[in-house]
Amino acid sequence: MNMKRLVGICCIMIVTSLATWAQEKVVVPERPQLVAEVFPACYQGNRYNLVANFPGVLVFTFKGDPEKVREAWISMDLPPGVKLIGASTFRPTKHRIISKKENETYNWEADSVIDYGSIKHMDKDYSRSVITVNASLIRRLSPENVEWGCHERVYIQASPALIGKSCKIYWRVLTRDGEGPQQSIDLSILPPLEPSPKAKRFQLMVCYLAQASAPYPAVREAYYSYWLSLSQRPYTFVPFYDAGALSDELRDRMTRDFRCLAMVSCNGTGPQLNHPVSERFPKLVNPDAKTAHQKTGICPSYLVEDPGGCIWEQAVPERLDKRRPSNAPWIEAIVFDFEPEGICFCETCRKQFAAFAKLATVPDVKEIKAKYSAAWFDFRVQLNMKINRKLAEVVRKRFPYTKYWICTDALHSNASNMVQWISCDERTFDPDVDVHLPMIYRSGLSFYKDVELNVRTLKKPVFPLIDPAERMMEFYSRYSPLKVKQSILACAVHGAMGIGFWPQDYLDGAYLESIAQGMGLVARMEDYYFAKRDDSLAEVKPEPIMERTVEDGGKQSKLTSPSFGENIQYTVHQKNRNRLITIFNFDEKTDAILRIKVPKLPPGEYRVRDVESGRVYLDADKKPLGAEAIANGFLSKVKANHVLLLEVAQDQVKDNGIPQREFQKEIEAMRAKFGNASAFNGASQGEAVAGWGDFDGNGVSDIKLSLAGNWAYVDFDSTASIVGWRSKNTGRDVLVHGKDRGVLGQLVIDEKQGALLTQWELKALEIRDCSPVAVLSARLVTDLVAAGANPEGGSPLDGLEIEKTIGLDDKGASLKIAMRFTNSGPRKVPMTFSFRVKNVIARDKPAVATSRIRLKSPDGEKEIKGDESHRMFIIPGGDNHPFLDIVKDVKPEQWYPAALNIEEIEGKTVRQMVIEPDPRQTAGFYSWWGTNIFTFELLSREITLAPGESVTYEQICRLVSL
Known part of the structure; x- marks a missing residue:
């Protein structure tokens, strides 16, 4: 018998015994040695939507002192009808050296799970399992932060018998020093995902297919099938950055079904370089005159000038070879993740700034901040333009058949169009890139406006990124499933290349559902969205419940309730004699009754159809609205945080109808309720x-x-x-x-x-x-x-x-x-x-x-x-x-x-x-x-x-x- 395995099982049994809460209570340290968080439930009030018969993933991250915590376990109690598939880390657990001349090959292994039997919760028999936290995560523990990619993936699945029901998961963390507090997650079981048509021209990206490396075939196949059902060959980044590290099986699967990209990250001011090569170059200098700590935070002026030619002719190509090896021609593009947070105040940068701003003397840091902050920002924008151009030239010279994309902050629909911290202007990158991958990390009206601005302003294709799976509350709180669905349609109506999801596919079931719905709507209406757009072909206005005329300073204005302002947006696309009206309600609280007019229709018989429900609009006689009624105006409704697609077309098949009287009744009810x-x-x-x-x-x-x-x-x-x-x-x-x-x-x-x-x-x-x-x-x-x-x-x-x-x-x-x-x-x-x-x-x-x-x-x-x-x-x-x-x-x-x-x-x-x-x-x-x-x-x-x-x-x- 394998004695090491026996010892490991004994250790698990000891720790498992600590979790038997019916026994004598274990003394818990005042401050737990190990603190865990479960994403995305922790950002949803400890709730999680789980699609029936589809593996959900709970992402465990940990904080603790690696000197004090050498082993850890997760004790998890699952209700009847919910099973544990297994657990694995996101980062690879093993690699195999093929030869000294070749790269490593990463492997992912399942972590140890021991079934403990049943346990009672609320008079129900729960199944208890104890999961061993991977040793690689324990080695990388920190008391304050979680290193990127260091997390345990726990996969669960619910029976269809639980559809529409709610239940709880109970869990806690165990160490040699004791057990953490019992915690719970509320599960809501959703129906299976409905099949939807596949987009052929509108592109989709899931940046990291985290579940592609799951050591469980059922998990891999479920997520592969999900993403491939939405788009033909979606884009994705090579897992864990290094293309040469993929196993043959994973590489073959990804290159067949997905379009692969390689990312070059930014550290400080420019592309990340191999260590210790980067140590040879001057570092950027902070405002306090201290050298920055970034390993590759090179002075941007030195980075641009590169006096000895060591950066752009040697160090950068070496790094690119790591990201896009010569034996990986299937990588379609190199993407520069350009987020230059470092700002250099060294003497060289200040001298160059003085020349840029045509100053008589070289300003110190205090003068720059007090007198020249706007010009200093413009100077940094120019430096970043040059850095991007340098990298683009190297990529094209070294890989002439590989595209070059830029991933950075988007243009914003505010007065300056840019934000101070990043000092990147997409307009200056336009001549040097093939595709823009802007990080438009927001939703609602601001996302809609920013997508429109970037597509309209930039000449190269725009492929917006959103981050509803970002493990940061600051970003996660900006989204909801409905808002993500709106964002997909917003990209389509404005003519974006597609939409991408950063970072991994750790998505709550409600998000999976909304993404499928949004992509399905785009797929069904692709012929419209890639045809002519003319918003003057329709008029869409909210129907007011109360309306008055108000005088203010000699000017008149309308007092309406509810007042939607800019929250109602619409576009009109034309295909032959037909129209598609896409209407967004960005108000988070109020449904909108709309009056819609579609004049200038060519002669003929038309029908108005709600694309998502398939229902046809009917008049008072319960007959489909005719061309005259459509031109004069008809009523419709778009719920808060929703998007509505109405097709005005000939030869529509009548299914079931929506009488205009339904909307009129809602207006009358709201007006009657408006008692104050x-x-x-x-x-x-x-x-x-x-x-x-x-x-x-x-x-x-x-x-x-x-x-x-x-x-x-x-x-x-x-x-x-x-x-x-x-x-x-x-x-x-x-x-x-x-x-x-x-x-x-x-x-x-x-x-x-x-x-x-x-x-x-x-x-x-x-x-x-x-x-x-x-x-x-x-x-x-x-x-x-x-x-x-x-x-x-x-x-x-x-x-x-x-x-x-x-x-x-x-x-x-x-x-x-x-x-x-x-x-x-x-x-x-x-x-x-x-x-x-x-x-x-x-x-x-x-x-x-x-x-x-x-x-x-x-x-x-x-x-x-x-x-x-x-x-x-x-x-x-x-x-x-x-x-x-x-x-x-x-x-x-x-x-x-x-x-x-x-x-x-x-x-x-x-x-x-x-x-x-x-x-x-x-x-x-x-x-x-x-x-x-x-x-x-x-x-x-x-x-x-x-x-x-x-x-x-x-x-x-x-x-x-x-």
């Missing part, structure tokens, strides 16, 4: 007016609070936040600078726990103590379609009522924002939550040169000027604040809640706004700095409300000097 119309009348008393106006001249009304000639505007339909604040003395709006616009008092719940915030409703416009006041309300409700929602129990925050009161006071020089939270949940259980009050300031010049935040801390007075991209201050003992899960790379500083002085500096003039946080409920604040904007976001304490209990948070803003 008197609240829109407004109020006035002397110089105090609570009414309506149009602060940005877009013809859409906003709440206007006026006092003594000063005014503030509130965006009541969207965020119920202050979007304009002007003084009569200067006529300046402190929140608006050119195209950029700030905001005050925006509520952001840190973790909605499977809930969504409803549309804000106006309760009152009134005068209180001679001050104009607006009162609005909203509530959190269970989001049954979002990932993580539990249809049986509902969100823990379902029924959290929020009343927001905004008042203009002190002759218009101060604003008071009060938010009252009440636990009105139907389940009568305590609610625990935290939130941010987000304030954004926009400038017409670089914020780092014109703005600062001053505050008092236990270490004395401090100043924030944007030298760092973000900073966070927290009260003593607040190190576990939930917001730290979103901004994991920031180290919090201590602070006691006190006034924040927000200053704008223009020559010798200093304009000051003071923000007073609520001293009782504030736990800290966070500040993020971009090019022309920065934020100061007040962080609440973690609040627990008993049923019926309320708490109020107040923020006061004062204009001290204008």
Whole structure:
């Protein structure tokens, strides 16, 4: 018998015995030696949607001290109908040296799993298994961070008998020192994925096929089949970067079914080089005159000049040979992941900058930041353009038949089109690349606009990336299954090459479902999306429930409710005599009833068909709408966060119909429900007016609070936040600078726990103590379609009522924002939550040169000027604040809640706004700095409300000097 194996089994049995909770309780260390997190459930309120008969993957990551933790196990209890397939690491566990001249071949092995038998939970028989955490993960442990790619993949599968039901998984981590706390994951079992047509021209990319290396054929085949059912030969990156390290089986499968790419990563300023070659070159110098720690963070000026020719003629080709070996012609393109975060302030760079900016003398770091920040940014953009051009030339010379793609930050639909941190302008890369792979890591309206801008502006094909599987709450929170579906259609309507998913395919079942639906819709309508687009061929407008005309400063605007603003977007594509209208509702809360007109149709009989449901629109006589009715206008509906495809075509087959009366009934019901119309009348008393106006001249009304000639505007339909604040003395709006616009008092719940915030409703416009006041309300409700929602129990925050009161006071020089939270949940259980009050300031010049935040801390007075991209201050003992899960790379500083002085500096003039946080409920604040904007976001304490209990948070803003 193999004695090593016997010893290993004995160790497992010892640790397994620790997990027998019916036995004597094990003493757990005060701070667990090993802390685990399960993605994506940890970002979904510990919920996970599992598609029946399809392997789901739970990704375990660990933090701990490798000197103290030498072995670890996961004890997992699964309910009846859910089975454990097995576990394996993402990184390869073994490799085989073929010869000294050839590369290594990676292998992935299954980790040890021992069945422990049954265990009772809630009077049900659960099956317990103990998984050995791979030794390679233990060796790479860190107490603070998780190294990229270091995670354990645990595969589970549910029986079809559980479809539509919910159940729980129980798990805990075991070490030689004891057992961690028991934790659970709520599972919702979804129906099997429906087959969909395969896109032939619209491309798909899954950056890393993580499940392709799973040591379980059922897992590999399920995910292969899933991605291949959506697109013909999707794109993917070579696993683990090195093409020569693939096994014959994996290489043959991938090259047959997928189009393979190789990535060249960026470290500091340019392409990553082999170590220790990179140590020979000058490093970039930080603002404090210290050399950066990046192994290949070479001074960008030296990188461009390359005096000895050692970089571009030797070091870079050597690195490329590692990524794209000569025996891998099946790699179609080399992709440069260009994210140059390093900024060099060495003397050489500053001298070159002086020449670039035509300065008489070489500025020091302080001068650059204070006087020349805009020119310094332009200088860095030019350097990065040259670095990219150098790499493109090497790729084309060395691999003439391999394409060269750039992956970097996208152009943005804001005033500057770029962000400060990365200093890359896609427009400067256009002549040197074959394809743009921009990281448009957002969703909704901003994603829609950015895709349109990049496709319209850039001459080379645009292939947007999104990251709904990113193991960072900051990014993960930007997505939902429905938003991802919208993003797929947004890429299609704007003419993008396709859509890609970064980094791996660790996707919740609800995301797998939405991706399949979105790709299926594109596949069915590809002939339209690759034909002519002409948005003038249709008119789409929301049907208002309430509408009034408002006068403001001699100009008229429309007050409508609900007001969707830019949240309703549509495109029209023409194929022969037919039309396809794609309509997006980016409002997260409100369904939209639409009136649609399609004039100028060629003669003939037409039908309007909902592409997704197949239903045909019917008139009052339950007959298909004719050409005249289609031209004059018909009603339709698009739900919140949804996309609707309507085909206006001839010779449609009638299936089942959608009578127009259905939509008319909804409008009538909403108008009948709209019982507080008197609240829109407004109020006035002397110089105090609570009414309506149009602060940005877009013809859409906003709440206007006026006092003594000063005014503030509130965006009541969207965020119920202050979007304009002007003084009569200067006529300046402190929140608006050119195209950029700030905001005050925006509520952001840190973790909605499977809930969504409803549309804000106006309760009152009134005068209180001679001050104009607006009162609005909203509530959190269970989001049954979002990932993580539990249809049986509902969100823990379902029924959290929020009343927001905004008042203009002190002759218009101060604003008071009060938010009252009440636990009105139907389940009568305590609610625990935290939130941010987000304030954004926009400038017409670089914020780092014109703005600062001053505050008092236990270490004395401090100043924030944007030298760092973000900073966070927290009260003593607040190190576990939930917001730290979103901004994991920031180290919090201590602070006691006190006034924040927000200053704008223009020559010798200093304009000051003071923000007073609520001293009782504030736990800290966070500040993020971009090019022309920065934020100061007040962080609440973690609040627990008993049923019926309320708490109020107040923020006061004062204009001290204008």
